[in-house]
Amino acid sequence: MSGYPLLSLAIWVPIVAGLLILAVGRDNNAGLTRVLALIGAVAGLVVTFPLYTKFDAQATVMQFVELSPWIPRFNINYHLGVDGISMPFIILNSFITVIVVLAGWQVIQYKPAQYNAAFLIMSGLFNGIFCALDGILFYVFFEASLIPMYLIIGIWGGHNRVYAAIKFFLYTLLGSLLFLIAQLYLFIYSGGSFSILDWHQMPIPMGPQIAIFMAFLVAFAVKVPMWPVHTWLPDAHPEAPTGGSIVLAAIALKLGGYAFLRFTLPIVPDASHELAWLMIALSLIAVVYIGFVALVQADMKRLVAYSSIAHMGFVTLGFFMFTPLAVEGAIVQMISHGFVAGAMFFCIGIIYDRMHTHLIADCGGIVYKMPVYAAFMMLFAMANAGLPATSGFVGEFMVILGALQVNFWVAAISATTMIVGAAYTLWMYKRVIFGPIANHHVAELTDVNKRELAILMLLAFFVLAMGVWPEPVTQIMHTSVNDLLRHVAISKLQ
Amino acid sequence: MNPYVLDLITASPEVLVLLMGCLILLFDLCVKDPSRTATFVLTQLTFIGAAVLTLFTSTGEVVYAFNGLYVDDLMGDLLKLVLYLTVIVTLFYARPYVLQRPDLRRGEFYLLVLFATLGMMVMISANHLLTIYLGIELLSLSVYALVAMNRDSVASTEAAMKYFVLGALASGLLLYGMSMVYGATGTLTIPEISDALVSNASNPTVLIFGLVFLVSGIAFKLGVVPFHMWVPDVYQGSPTAITMLIGGAPKLAAFAITMRLLVSGLLLLAPDWQGMLLILAVLSLAIGNLAAIPQTNIKRMLAYSTISHMGFVLLGIVVGVVGGDARFALNAYSSSMFYVVAYVMMSVAAFGVIILLSRAGFEADRIDDFKGLNKRSPWFAAVMMMIMFSMAGVPFFVGFFAKFSILQAVVASGQIGLAIYAVLMSLIGAFYYLRIVKIMYFDEPLDESPITAPTDLRVLLSINGVAIALFGLFPQTIMSLCAFSLLRSL
Numbered sequence: 012m013s014g015y016p017l018l019s020l021a022i023w024v025p026i027v028a029g030l031l032i033l034a035v036g037r038d039n040n041a042g043l044t045r046v047l048a049l050i051g052a053v054a055g056l057v058v059t060f061p062l063y064t065k066f067d068a069q070a071t072v073m074q075f076v077e078l079s080p081w082i083p084r085f086n087i088n089y090h091l092g093v094d095g096i097s098m099p100f101i102i103l104n105s106f107i108t109v110i111v112v113l114a115g116w117q118v119i120q121y122k123p124a125q126y127n128a129a130f131l132i133m134s135g136l137f138n139g140i141f142c143a144l145d146g147i148l149f150y151v152f153f154e155a156s157l158i159p160m161y162l163i164i165g166i167w168g169g170h171n172r173v174y175a176a177i178k179f180f181l182y183t184l185l186g187s188l189l190f191l192i193a194q195l196y197l198f199i200y201s202g203g204s205f206s207i208l209d210w211h212q213m214p215i216p217m218g219p220q221i222a223i224f225m226a227f228l229v230a231f232a233v234k235v236p237m238w239p240v241h242t243w244l245p246d247a248h249p250e251a252p253t254g255g256s257i258v259l260a261a262i263a264l265k266l267g268g269y270a271f272l273r274f275t276l277p278i279v280p281d282a283s284h285e286l287a288w289l290m291i292a293l294s295l296i297a298v299v300y301i302g303f304v305a306l307v308q309a310d311m312k313r314l315v316a317y318s319s320i321a322h323m324g325f326v327t328l329g330f331f332m333f334t335p336l337a338v339e340g341a342i343v344q345m346i347s348h349g350f351v352a353g354a355m356f357f358c359i360g361i362i363y364d365r366m367h368t369h370l371i372a373d374c375g376g377i378v379y380k381m382p383v384y385a386a387f388m389m390l391f392a393m394a395n396a397g398l399p400a401t402s403g404f405v406g407e408f409m410v411i412l413g414a415l416q417v418n419f420w421v422a423a424i425s426a427t428t429m430i431v432g433a434a435y436t437l438w439m440y441k442r443v444i445f446g447p448i449a450n451h452h453v454a455e456l457t458d459v460n461k462r463e464l465a466i467l468m469l470l471a472f473f474v475l476a477m478g479v480w481p482e483p484v485t486q487i488m489h490t491s492v493n494d495l496l497r498h499v500a501i502s503k504l505q
Numbered sequence: 506m507n508p509y510v511l512d513l514i515t516a517s518p519e520v521l522v523l524l525m526g527c528l529i530l531l532f533d534l535c536v537k538d539p540s541r542t543a544t545f546v547l548t549q550l551t552f553i554g555a556a557v558l559t560l561f562t563s564t565g566e567v568v569y570a571f572n573g574l575y576v577d578d579l580m581g582d583l584l585k586l587v588l589y590l591t592v593i594v595t596l597f598y599a600r601p602y603v604l605q606r607p608d609l610r611r612g613e614f615y616l617l618v619l620f621a622t623l624g625m626m627v628m629i630s631a632n633h634l635l636t637i638y639l640g641i642e643l644l645s646l647s648v649y650a651l652v653a654m655n656r657d658s659v660a661s662t663e664a665a666m667k668y669f670v671l672g673a674l675a676s677g678l679l680l681y682g683m684s685m686v687y688g689a690t691g692t693l694t695i696p697e698i699s700d701a702l703v704s705n706a707s708n709p710t711v712l713i714f715g716l717v718f719l720v721s722g723i724a725f726k727l728g729v730v731p732f733h734m735w736v737p738d739v740y741q742g743s744p745t746a747i748t749m750l751i752g753g754a755p756k757l758a759a760f761a762i763t764m765r766l767l768v769s770g771l772l773l774l775a776p777d778w779q780g781m782l783l784i785l786a787v788l789s790l791a792i793g794n795l796a797a798i799p800q801t802n803i804k805r806m807l808a809y810s811t812i813s814h815m816g817f818v819l820l821g822i823v824v825g826v827v828g829g830d831a832r833f834a835l836n837a838y839s840s841s842m843f844y845v846v847a848y849v850m851m852s853v854a855a856f857g858v859i860i861l862l863s864r865a866g867f868e869a870d871r872i873d874d875f876k877g878l879n880k881r882s883p884w885f886a887a888v889m890m891m892i893m894f895s896m897a898g899v900p901f902f903v904g905f906f907a908k909f910s911i912l913q914a915v916v917a918s919g920q921i922g923l924a925i926y927a928v929l930m931s932l933i934g935a936f937y938y939l940r941i942v943k944i945m946y947f948d949e950p951l952d953e954s955p956i957t958a959p960t961d962l963r964v965l966l967s968i969n970g971v972a973i974a975l976f977g978l979f980p981q982t983i984m985s986l987c988a989f990s991l992l993r994s995l
Contacts, residue, residue: 033887081981082906082981085913122879154900155900155901158894161942165946166879177939177943180935181932181939184935185932188932189925191912192928195912195924199913199916199917
């Protein structure tokens with residue numbers, strides 16, 4: 012075990028880098044800002060490597076734990092730690108931050124210092140969410156991360172950005188406020204502890220369990236987002252800048268799912284079993300219905316946003332199957348979706364930078380002008396549709412298999428996504444990439460430059476690697492997932 | 506030593522401010538400089554001196570003086586220290602504003618602030634119903650005059666008139682309530698009132714009747730619904746420097762008299778006054794937050810926001826005693842105290858930003874005047890953003906922990922429905938704070954002129970903004986100070 016506070020570094024290195032950029036970055040010196048941002052993002056990624064290399068995959072306890080009092084008045088501690096479930100997300104988040112800084116390199120000309128700083132600070136806050144073991148610490152990171160995203164959508168977004176930004180903020184705030192009340196209830200009920208690990212062990216009667224489950228559900232369902240509280244996402248995505256969309260899809264959507272594993276399942280296991288039917292129903296609606304909604308979208312970003320909701324439906328479905336295969340599949344699906352959806356939004360961003368549109372109707376025949384781009388987008392579209400040998404397949408397949416062990420019909424309905432997903436993704440791909448050259452804007456397109464190519468290759472590598480050999484990811488979470496499910500199987504009623 | 510001298514030592518901060526007030530009044534007659542720098546400096550030095558005296562005379566014990574008219578305890582000392590700091594900062598912020606406006610640029614401005622502060626100090630340390638009344642009147646009369654100082658402004662005159670008429674009515678109510686309490690218990694000294702209640706020697710009907718009037722008077726001073734009518738008009742009509750004074754420091758004093766009257770004096774009647782305060786709090790949260798949404802004037806918006814903040818403060822006081830059990834009282838009251846301190850910090854900063862943007866002949870009090878502030882000054886846009894998010898209760902700012910501690914006390918009392926109501930109302934509130942951030946960051950500026958405020962205002966405002974973030978990261982110090990001082994005082 013390393014002597015360095017690795018988790019604190021993962022949180023504070025990007026935040027300090029972001030504040031530094033705000034302090035020294037000037038609009039007339041954008042180059043320096045970008046270099047500093049890249050250094051900060053890479054440093055933030057490098058400090059997370061030891062988390063993987065020094066991680067003990069067999070241990071059932073939290074690792075790299077840091078514990079010091081923060082607000083003793085309310086017994087709130089600065090308590091950090093990771094297990095096999097949270098650790099991959101910290102690395103994913105730090106990696107995506109590097110991608111985002113690169114993706115905005117030449118594109119963002121308006122206030123690049125604030126842009127990069129917002130992303131770096133947000134990255135640190137997200138890392139804080141993934142490693143907080145104190146309820147209030149978690150909450151503080153959870154809610155503070157709304158501020159940079161609000162500004163990113165509102166300042167660098169599209170035409171309807173103000174509406175989207177305010178909707179995003181208020182929607183998610185509504186959920187988190189009820190979450191806060193539930194936490195305060197647990198605090199009082201436990202006799203004065205905000206430790207998530209204490210709450211895991213605490214017996215709670217059924218009535219309060221249901222109430223807490225519902226409060227958690229509102230908070231996390233908005234974040235995931237689950238049908239029917241998903242409507243902020245298709246509004247936020249088209250208006251967000253490319254980097255904002257990447258982070259939103261790759262990381263922000265994972266917070267809700269992660270919170271289900273960290274809070275809902277272990278703290279209120281009996282209510283989770285009792286209300287699993289509700290969660291399964293909502294998840295299946297998201298998978299099937301939202302899949303069809305995606306089919307009719309005219310805007311590429313909206314389409315991928317809806318496809319994200321459908322994919323997240325798979326995640327929540329997997330959690331509430333309570334089998335190791337399905338839960339691991341759901342986590343793999345979350346990580347894979349981070350790469351795939353991030354890559355899809357980056358691809359759409361490449362077109363947007365050149366043509367300032369993400370309407371499908373404005374494109375067509377891009378393959379004649381951008382063959383390299385078309386090839387990469389093919390890969391990511393296939394991954395989004397869940398083609399075997401891409402990362403998108405692994406998670407979905409594991410969840411469907413896990414569901415099959417529990418209930419045939421749930422598995423059968425969820426498996427329709429393989430068809431619908433392929434339909435909306437490939438149909439979009441066909442209309443955007445193939446066909447005759449649609450207009451003179453398409454005719455003037457140039458293929459990807461070196462920077463874009465590098466990002467595409469990096470993302471393509473992970474999409475393929477996870478598809479062919481998911482073992483390095485699944486083996487670190489195996490023990491933690493089994494431990495979690497063992498815990499969830501034990502009733503907390505007395 | 507002569508007990509009378511001991512009394513004077515105990516009350517030495519008040520004595521100093523009073524003496525200096527009289528001296529500065531005479532001294533100001535000889536000042537020729539139209540900017541009144543000497544008066545300003547002397548006033549500030551007076552507050553620093555009072556702060557030093559307060560620190561040195563603080564014993565940590567409850568000390569009564571002047572036959573129980575006056576009390577010196579840790580709660581009072583802490584509130585007074587915050588009060589001095591608030592007034593000092595307020596005067597620094599107000600200084601450039603005052604200098605640009607001939608009607609305000611007079612020695613009386615500083616004198617009236619001195620006497621208003623003295624009034625607040627007397628309120629904080631009052632141990633006797635008449636002392637409370639004396640403090641309130643000293644504060645109110647000074648503030649009426651301050652509001653009206655901008656003689657040529659119709660809005661200011663109207664605001665002063667409204668404030669005066671309603672304020673006089675509220676004083677009347679309070680006085681009437683005090684006379685009832687006197688009639689029922691036979692004493693005006695707060696600890697003796699408490700003793701009389703314990704020995705059950707009082708007439709409950711008269712007492713409850715008086716309590717209604719007392720609560721009304723306090724509600725007026727706090728500015729909570731339905732006694733809030735003066736707040737928006739006075740906030741909007743007063744010169745911004747005066748609004749800053751009204752909106753900040755007096756809430757500390759109002760909190761102190763609430764504690765003294767209701768908790769120290771009438772704790773046995775808690776079920777009765779808690780019910781009354783609950784109605785006030787619930788209404789304030791709803792009306793304060795809803796009415797703030799359509800406002801176009803930022804001072805008026807902040808007025809409604811103050812109403813909702815005071816609703817939160819009352820929530821903490823409401824949940825102190827649960828079913829005759831006062832176990833959670835300290836937790837709840839100290840949460841309220843922390844909220845008031847945090848609120849004052851944010852409120853003064855918000856008005857400071859308005860003054861920063863204003864200049865001679867331009868008030869910068871329309872919300873649209875904040876448009877595109879991020880383009881004109883990224884740093885002060887960030888400061889204002891921190892204030893707004895803090896008021897909305899978003900972490901990592903001090904406003905979050907203020908709301909957190911109140912909600913924690915509400916949930917601890919078992920009233921989860923009330924807590925849910927409070928968070929839903931603050932969700933509505935978040936909308937109009939977000940709108941200010943939206944206007945500063947997402948819109949184009951209407952006014953491209955550079956910000957001309959002097960350096961000391963900029964530095965102090967920056968410190969104030971950073972403090973809001975810093976106490977949001979490390980709220981423990983103030984929280985435990987509030988809890989400790991209440992523990993040693995009540």
